Amino acid sequence: MFNYLVRRILSGVVVLGIVSAIVFGIFYILPADPARLSCGKTCSEELILKIRHTLELDQTLPVQYGRYVKGIFVGRTYLKGSPAELKCSAPCLGYSFQTNQPVTQLLKDRLPATASIAFGASILWLLIGLSSGIISALRRGTWVDKLSQGVALGAASLQIYFVGLVLQFIFVNKLAWLPTPGYSSPLHYPLDWAKQMALPWITLAFLLSAIYSRLTRAGMIEIMGEDYVRTARAKGLGNRTIKLKHVLRGAITPIVTVFGLDLGGLLGGAVITEYVFNIPGLGKLSTDAVSNLDLPVITGTVIFSAFFIIVANILVDLLYAALDPKVRIQ
Amino acid sequence: MSKFLEVNNLSISFPTEDGVVKAVDNMSFSLEKGKTLGIVGESGSGKSVTSLAILGLHKGSTAEVSGEILIDGQDINAMAENDVRLLRGKVMSMIFQDALAALHPYYTVGNQIAEAYLVHNKVSKSEAKKRAIEMLDRVGIPEPQKRVDDYPHQFSGGMRQRAMIAMALSCNPSLLIADEPTTALDVTVQAQIIDLLRDLQKEFNTAIILITHDLGVVSETADDILLMYAGKAIEYGTVRDVLQKPQHPYGWGLLTSIPRLTGDPEKSLAAIPGTPPSLISVPSGCAFHPRCSYVKQVGTACSSSIPDLLPVSAGAHHLVRCHLDTAAREEIFRSQVAPNL
Numbered sequence: 115m116f117n118y119l120v121r122r123i124l125s126g127v128v129v130l131g132i133v134s135a136i137v138f139g140i141f142y143i144l145p146a147d148p149a150r151l152s153c154g155k156t157c158s159e160e161l162i163l164k165i166r167h168t169l170e171l172d173q174t175l176p177v178q179y180g181r182y183v184k185g186i187f188v189g190r191t192y193l194k195g196s197p198a199e200l201k202c203s204a205p206c207l208g209y210s211f212q213t214n215q216p217v218t219q220l221l222k223d224r225l226p227a228t229a230s231i232a233f234g235a236s237i238l239w240l241l242i243g244l245s246s247g248i249i250s251a252l253r254r255g256t257w258v259d260k261l262s263q264g265v266a267l268g269a270a271s272l273q274i275y276f277v278g279l280v281l282q283f284i285f286v287n288k289l290a291w292l293p294t295p296g297y298s299s300p301l302h303y304p305l306d307w308a309k310q311m312a313l314p315w316i317t318l319a320f321l322l323s324a325i326y327s328r329l330t331r332a333g334m335i336e337i338m339g340e341d342y343v344r345t346a347r348a349k350g351l352g353n354r355t356i357k358l359k360h361v362l363r364g365a366i367t368p369i370v371t372v373f374g375l376d377l378g379g380l381l382g383g384a385v386i387t388e389y390v391f392n393i394p395g396l397g398k399l400s401t402d403a404v405s406n407l408d409l410p411v412i413t414g415t416v417i418f419s420a421f422f423i424i425v426a427n428i429l430v431d432l433l434y435a436a437l438d439p440k441v442r443i444q
Numbered sequence: 445m446s447k448f449l450e451v452n453n454l455s456i457s458f459p460t461e462d463g464v465v466k467a468v469d470n471m472s473f474s475l476e477k478g479k480t481l482g483i484v485g486e487s488g489s490g491k492s493v494t495s496l497a498i499l500g501l502h503k504g505s506t507a508e509v510s511g512e513i514l515i516d517g518q519d520i521n522a523m524a525e526n527d528v529r530l531l532r533g534k535v536m537s538m539i540f541q542d543a544l545a546a547l548h549p550y551y552t553v554g555n556q557i558a559e560a561y562l563v564h565n566k567v568s569k570s571e572a573k574k575r576a577i578e579m580l581d582r583v584g585i586p587e588p589q590k591r592v593d594d595y596p597h598q599f600s601g602g603m604r605q606r607a608m609i610a611m612a613l614s615c616n617p618s619l620l621i622a623d624e625p626t627t628a629l630d631v632t633v634q635a636q637i638i639d640l641l642r643d644l645q646k647e648f649n650t651a652i653i654l655i656t657h658d659l660g661v662v663s664e665t666a667d668d669i670l671l672m673y674a675g676k677a678i679e680y681g682t683v684r685d686v687l688q689k690p691q692h693p694y695g696w697g698l699l700t701s702i703p704r705l706t707g708d709p710e711k712s713l714a715a716i717p718g719t720p721p722s723l724i725s726v727p728s729g730c731a732f733h734p735r736c737s738y739v740k741q742v743g744t745a746c747s748s749s750i751p752d753l754l755p756v757s758a759g760a761h762h763l764v765r766c767h768l769d770t771a772a773r774e775e776i777f778r779s780q781v782a783p784n785l
Contacts, residue, residue, distance in 0.1 A: 341545035348499055348540075349560040349611070350533035363550050439550060439595040 115435070122431065126424040131183070133420040134413070138179050141409045148409050152211035168193055182208065182413075207417070208410035212403075217414035220399060227297040228395035230311055231387060232380035235318035240373065243323035247330025252357055254335060262327065269324035278317040278390040285313065295391035314387050322376065329372060333365030340364065367437050371430050378426020382419020447474040448651055449498075449619060454511035454521075456493050456502065465723045467493040469675045470511075475668075477618060478649040482666030482683070484656060484698075486720050490675040491655045495621045497521070498653070499538055500528035515619065534564040537612040541624035543604035547596040553580070553607045554592030561614045579610035583640060602633035606640065613644060620645075621653045626661060638665055659698060663687055671695055674721050674731035677753055681762035691756055691764035691773050693736045696781045714784065730767060738776060742767040 141148075149166040150157065166172050170181060170192070181190055185206035192200040202209070207217035246266070250259040269277075285292045293309050300307040337343060338361055346360045383397030392398070396415055403411035435441045456468040468490040475481045483491045496502055502509050503525045513520040515535060520528055537560075540546035548556060557579055558572035565572070573592065580588035583606040596604055605625060612620060622641065626634035638661060645652055654666055662669055662683065669686040671679040671694065679692040690696055697716035718735040721727055727734050733746040745751075745767045753765040766773065 341540060341542060342548040344501065345540060345546045345608075345611075346548070347501055347529075348532055348538045350529050350531070350563045351559070352529065352563075360548055364548070437550070440597050 119428075119432070122428045126428060129424055130417065130420055134183070134417050135179060137413050137416045138182065139175070141413065142175050142178075144407075144409075146407045146409075148211060148407075151407055151409075168198075207414040210403075210408055210411050212406050212408045212411070217410050220411060221396065221414055221418050224394060224396045224399045226299070227393050228383055228388065228397060229381060230297065230300065230307065231314050231318065231384045231393065231395060232377060234311055234315045235322070235384075236373070236377050236380070238315050238319035239323035239326055241323075242319060243326025244330050244369070246323070247327040248334065248358075248362065250327065250331040251334035251338070251361075254331075259331075263331065266324040266327045269320055270328070272321060274317055274321060274386045275390050277320055278313070278387065281313055281317055282391070295393060297393050297395070314384070314391050314393060317390075318380075318384065318387055326369065326373075329369055330365065333368060334361050337361045337364040367434065370433050370437060374426045374430035374433065375423070378423045378429075379419075381422040381426075383415060448477045448516060449475040450512070450514040451494075451498070452512040452514070454494065454497060454509070454513060456490070456497055456510075457508050459506055459508070460724070463724045466726065467507075467675050467723055468497070471670075471672075471677050473668075473670050473677070473680060475619075475651045475653065477651050478645065479667045480645065480652040480654055480665050482654045482656060482662035482669045483672060484659060484662055484669060485672030486657055488674075488720055488723065489672040491672055492623055494672075495538065495623055495653060495655055498619075498621060499532055499536055500525070503528065530564075533560050533612075533617065534615045535617055536619040536621065537615070537617040538621040538623060539605070539608045539612045539625050541627050543601070543608045543628070544596060546608060547604060549596060552593050552595055553599065554594075557592075557607065557611045557614055560611045564615045575614060576610070579614050580607065582644075583607070583610045583613075584636075585610075601629050602636060605629060605633075605637055609637075609640065609644070613648070613650075616648055617650065619651045619653070621655065623655045624657070625654075626658070627656070634661070641665070659687070659702060671698075674726050675723060676731065676765065677763075678732070678765045679763065680753065681756075681760075685756075685762040689762075690777070690781075691762070691770075692732075692766050693738055693768075694732050696777070697735075700781060700784045730765070738768060738772075741772060 147162075148169060149162045149171055152169070153162055153165055170178060173181070184190060185202060185204065185208070187204055189204035189206050190202055192202065202216060205218055207221070209216055210220060213220075246262045250262045253259045282295070286294055292312055293306070295313045296310045298306045298310060334357070338357075342364075343356060343360055346356045351360075381396075383395060383400055385397035385401060387393070388395045388397035389401050396418065400412065400415035400419075402408070403415065451474065452472050454468055454471045455466070458465045458467060471490075471494060473481065483494065485491050493502075493507075497507075497509050498513055498515075498520065500513075500520050500523065509521055511521065515531070518531075520531075547553065551559075554573055554576040557576035558569065561567070561575045562569070562572045567575075577588045577592050580592055585591050585603055585606055591599070591603075596607070599607060605628075609625075620641075625641070626637050629637060641652065641654075642665060644650065652665075654662065656662055666683050669679075669681065669683055670677055671686065671692065673694050679686055679690065679695050686695065687699070690699060694716070697714070700714040701716065703713055716735055717737075721731055721734070727747070729745070729747040729749055730736070730751055733739050736746065739746045749767075751765045751767045753763045756762045756764055756770060764773075768776070
């Protein structure tokens with residue numbers, strides 16, 4: 115098990131290396147000149163050369179990439195030896211062209227808002243999705259099932275920017291039940307935090323619980339046809355025990371997998387949700403960085419979200435081992 | 445006094461989009477405690493559907509079940525699902541063909557056996573686990589204290605089938621239905637499992653319904669044989685009668701198709717021509733007539749009317765469903781079938 119974990123972590127690091135190299139390469143090909151971008155409106159050729167030197171853009175691509183990677187692990191120093199020497203401690207992802215803040219700091223600042231959205235919404239969609247899926251499966255073919263699956267189909271076909279804006283219009287603008295979505299620290303203002311997060315949570319949960327509901331229903335119906343469920347009936351177990359113990363236990367594994375990956379993906383930035391509700395999270399950071407061609411920030415956010423997806427993958431595999439005794443033994 | 449199990453005029457059909465499937469048609473049989481009935485037939489002949497009906501497992505499905513299934517005088521078919529549920533596992537229980545699929549992959553073997561015991565007995569979990577260990581020991585699993593915490597996939601095929609038997613017998617049921625219990629196992633393990641069932645039957649005086657397509661297994665274990673074809677009983681009698689003096693052309697076909705060590709190795713095995721009929725469109729008259737070699741001797745009756753299940757001779761317990769008369773059957777058996785056995 116330990117060896118397996120080490121192997122997975124090492125391969126995760128390799129994947130991160132590949133992702134960062136690709137992102138780095140793409141921006142090198144881009145027709146945008148980073149030096150000119152960070153130079154501003156009043157800009158001379160001389161100044162651009164100087165900036166190019168400061169940003170170490172006058173080095174070859176492999177050297178630039180090598181220094182970038184080195185910066186992540188041990189930190190790096192720009193303009194070594196000059197009076198303007200700039201120390202960037204590990205993990206260093208460079209500086210934003212736009213604000214000159216360290217990218218690492220930006221990511222740290224933006225993570226709590228994104229994590230709030232991701233965790234809050236995931237609890238909500240798990241609750242709604244699983245329970246409606248279970249009820250649908252148990253009441254297959256009845257109006258309860260048809261209604262809940264109809265709603266699920268509709269919800270899964272909608273888009274965040276549509277649902278989000280409609281909900282905001284109703285609950286914020288018209289009814290004024292909720293404040294404009296945003297982010298305040300849950301440690302200092304827990305109530306404000308929950309109120310401001312409510313709409314993003316509901317919007318995301320509305321769309322994702324639809325998928326989980328269908329997944330749960332399909333999984334349970336499939337498992338109900340398994341021989342071991344017939345065995346459970348032949349033993350004389352009650353319907354409730356059969357459905358909630360034997361059937362659900364058999365159906366839960368794929369749901370856990372999808373959940374882990376969804377959560378990992380969201381932690382890297384709930385891009386559309388944050389954009390729609392204007393919440394200062396990682397997703398908003400990356401969309402802003404893209405529109406400003408803020409290359410270090412874009413690279414940083416891409417690597418950061420790749421990191422979360424890789425971690426989520428490893429966690430899902432570990433969970434698999436916990437859920438499936440066959441995996442555990444190997 | 446009525447027998448322990450009596451099935452009277454059992455019919456089971458399933459409505460499907462292509463039409464009604466008559467899986468079982470007007471079956472009657474009975475069984476005493478401590479005795480074994482072998483139900484033999486090929487896939488789709490209605491064997492398993494019959495056994496599931498005896499456990500009342502068609503309740504809640506779309507299947508239409510008519511007739512009586514009397515266990516100790518109580519009609520399973522007329523009872524409510526929840527009342528039948530209380531008898532399942534306790535009065536009648538079942539072991540299935542593919543033990544790997546029939547055991548839950550995510551629960552330990554011990555957990556699953558203990559669960560069967562817990563449903564019908566007011567005992568603590570630790571007592572139920574003790575019972576699981578005891579049952580595993582009883583069915584011949586070595587080191588049951590250790591193996592009780594294993595998952596099904598950690599058991600070998602034979603051990604899984606033993607565990608299924610342990611689970612089915614954990615509440616000392618009076619009736620055990622074994623649905624092809626040895627089909628998925630290799631021959632030496634098959635023999636062990638059959639021996640085990642026999643020993644347990646002696647010990648607990650269990651009535652056993654053995655569902656199989658293996659005539660060898662039936663001849664070793666059963667007291668009575670019921671031969672099924674296309675949902676109908678076509679021959680019913682004691683093992684001795686049905687295997688030594690078979691009366692139905694289908695039975696002749698089954699017996700002559702068994703390879704023999706003493707036979708000519710160059711000669712190809714006898715086979716019954718054709719394939720089993722679809723249960724949606726069962727052939728008219730005798731369902732076996734399109735595959736039967738003796739239709740010419742009877743004439744049009746074979747394709748126009750369904751023969752009744754009648755005693756071979758007056759008062760005999762050996763029943764057969766065939767238009768050939770007894771004298772003709774005996775002549776065919778003596779001259780054409782017996783030499784090939």
